Every structure is written in structure tokens, then in C-alpha cells.
Amino acid sequence: MSVFADKKFEELDWISQATEPIDSQLNEVLASIPDETIIDFDLYKQIVGDSYSMDLSVDRCLNWSVNKYCVIQHLSWEQRDALKPCFEFQMDDNIILDFEKKTISGQIKFVKTQYTMDEKVLEGMLGRQGIEAIGSMYFSGAGLSRANEIMELLTKCESGLRTRSERRKRATIKQRLITLFKNNEWKIKDTELANKVGHWIKDYVCNGNLAALSNFCRLKVMTHKDQPIYSMEEVK
């Protein structure tokens, strides 16, 4: 049974096991950014760079902070959008930016307002990247029968199984994944693991990658326990 063990879940403390919070890299990213960053002239120039626009936006400050403080530097637009409401600016009333003296008079602060990601935001992000990958899943010939296998495993895909159209099969898989994650039918509690589902399906249907199918099947088996899933042992 160790193949289907969820090590991450077992390592959680009892209160986390009881409350089943969604785990996401974004919480790590959020934790690694300082609670408060004072923006002086040099920092302002670094953040704005050589861009024509001299505006200081939460977006720009967030990009700069992620690049400076976080190990994970590649964040999707969606992840950055989810992080944005966790920060705000605080600024004195009369701030003067002087390029002659290279100073900022008054104080501007980039402040963290939330210390963990909102559970509802994370719920909405479950599997999203994988679902986007399905949108660009093109296949033919053997791919059609592989798509059928996937739809049988996903269940509730009768309309996709009946048709021979590649486009409609793709749309059915995509729609099924959207519903599946929306209702959290498989109780996946890790955003990165949820995102992999779509990628595994695409890898198997397009390229016949058996490791991807194996991972997908393992996950499907784990869902039968009706327990929250935080991690699984993957075949590379």
C-alpha cells in the first residue's frame, strides 16, 4: 500500500489533518516576502527600471519582491494576481520624488496585509494550469482511443465517448476537469498536485507517455479512500 501513501498528509499535525487546509506554494512565496519594505530612491529606481512609465504599482513591487526573496521565481500571471490583494502601499501625504538630489522626501512602504492565502482563492486555482494545458491538447489516430481511456477513468464523460470528433473529446475532458475541481470531487488539497492532473492527461493522450498514465491512475486509486490528498509518489 506504500505506493498509494500520502506522506505529506501523514506528516501534518492533527489540527491540520482535521481542518484539511489547501496547501500551495503561494503560501511559501507569501511567507518569504518581508512584512514591510520601505521604498527609498534607489529601490524605486530598481523597481521601475528603465521603463518609460514611472508608476509604482503593487504588480511591479510584487515582481521585484518575488525575484529578490523567493526561491520559486517563476509564477504564472494567475498566481501573481492571487498574491496582489495580499499587499498594499502606505504613503505619507506629500511625497516628492527628486531626480536632481536623488531622494524621496516622505515615506512609501510596501506592506503585506495578509499572511496566508485565502482558502477560497486557492480553491479556485485548483487544477487551473492543467486545465489550460488541455486546451492546447491536439491529437489524432491512437490519441483518440487514449482520450477515451482517460474519459472512462474520469467518469461522467458519455458525450465525449460517443463522438469521434477530437475537438469534442477535448472539450469534454476539459469540462469534466473543470466540474471535478469546482466540486473538489477528488478532495485534492494541494494546488501543485491538482495542476499536474491536466498535464498528465495531455502527456498521455498526445505522446502516449505511460508514466503520465501511471501517475494519473495512482491518483485515481487514492481518491477511492475518500480522504484529502496532499501528495503522491510519482513515476518520473
Next chain:
Amino acid sequence: MKQIIDIVETFKVSRPVFRLTFERGGSTISANLSEPVHIYRPQPEEGNYLSELVCGHYNERFDSKDGEFSLNQHDIAVRAMSEVRRSMCTFLERNLEMRNPRQSKIYRWYYRDLPETTHFDNALIMMYKYMRSFSDSDMKATNTEHINNAIALLEAMMEKYDEKR
């Protein structure tokens, strides 16, 4: 053209000092580059129509890399000269007593065949100053007594500078 360049050379630039303000519900702090704290705008000499025209083309640009305002004097002078050239056509269009002034020989010449020489440019500047002395900013003559004289001068210039002859 020298008269225009002399005016342009007196132009200065604004100081790169900006007031920062919150925008879009506080998620953006903006530095309004077109409204620096110490703004410079050239003041045209009173009664000098050429100075008025050149000042109208003043355009400074903030270079965020160097952190200062800069001015392209040559560009301003060229644009001012182009407007002087265009104003000849505008004057003819507004004041020539014809049903369709654009069909006239003189209008066509001033529209298409103007020589590109310094000597001719200087003559046009003199002409512009004279025409503005009795016209409004839209080149419509306010004193009709001078119209015929101005048109005769334009015709004389056409005769003199026509390169096709």
C-alpha cells in the same frame, strides 16, 4: 530659419522633481511626468508672432534612465518651419477670392513645389510675420486692405523662386 533657431536656443527644461500621488484605489503610486513640481513653459515675446508659433511647438521629454528632461531643439525648429510653410497655403485658402482656391496656380505651387533652401525659408518667415500682422491665428485676414498686397508678394516670390523655370 536662423530666427527660429535663435528662439529655440533660449528654451530651457523643467526640473525633474515630481509629486507622487495614489491612483486606482491605492494600488498604484503615480509620478505625473507632464506636471513636474518646477515646470518650465516658454513665454512668447509679446507681439512677436514667430515667437508665439515656435513656443507652441515646445516639447520636453523626460528620460527615466538619465532622470532628466531633455529637449530636441532641431526637431522643434523643423516643426515650426513646417508650420510656417503650411500657413502660406492656409492664408491663400482663407483669403483668395475664388470659388475653389485650391485649384489656383499659386496655391498649388505653395502646396507642392516650395524650394528647400535657407534663403527661401528666411523669405517665408518674413512673409509669415507680415501676414500675421493683419490676420488671426487661423490666417484669416482681419484687415482686408493688406490681402491683395500679401497675395502679390506671394506671387512675386513664386516667380522668383520657381525652380522649374
